[in-house]
Amino acid sequence: MWWWLTPVVIVGSLLALLGIFVFLGRFRQGALLKPIIVSLSKIGFMNRLFTKASTAAIERQNPELAGALKKLNTVAANPNPQAVQKAMSRLTPAERRAYMEAAAEQGTSSETANRQMRRQAERMQQQTRGTAGSSSGGSSSSSSAGGRPGAGRSSRKRKRR
Numbered sequence: 001m002w003w004w005l006t007p008v009v010i011v012g013s014l015l016a017l018l019g020i021f022v023f024l025g026r027f028r029q030g031a032l033l034k035p036i037i038v039s040l041s042k043i044g045f046m047n048r049l050f051t052k053a054s055t056a057a058i059e060r061q062n063p064e065l066a067g068a069l070k071k072l073n074t075v076a077a078n079p080n081p082q083a084v085q086k087a088m089s090r091l092t093p094a095e096r097r098a099y100m101e102a103a104a105e106q107g108t109s110s111e112t113a114n115r116q117m118r119r120q121a122e123r124m125q126q127q128t129r130g131t132a133g134s135s136s137g138g139s140s141s142s143s144s145a146g147g148r149p150g151a152g153r154s155s156r157k158r159k160r161r
Helices: 002-030 034-040 044-061 063-075 081-089 093-106 115-129
Strands: none
Touching: 002 034, 034 044, 044 063, 063 081, 063 093, 081 115
């Protein structure tokens, strides 16, 4: 006689869980929901579900940005400067504008890279162009000594103080 309560309890608990998620998403702009989503996205099918949902939302809100993200997704796994530049050159002007606006909104623009990242990008550009006649100002010991860092220095080790 009580067996008919089982589906009612299951459906009721699922609706309560959905209501909690909706409330957490609305309260403080989803700040309390983000840690839950991060932990759930460690599960493979949930990560694909969240990725698909966010891509669909971006496509509805800003189709140019969605196109830019699809084109730039090819270099997301290995973001070397040449590959990023090649992918950026494939974007249409509207897609490039939408991507730059989104990057400025996120605060992660390519121009705001730290010193280490800029120097690494410069070294990679020098390696692709070759070492002859490619110094772009400043004296760099790596470009004058065959590309090896520290090769232009003396062979004696410096004394630590």
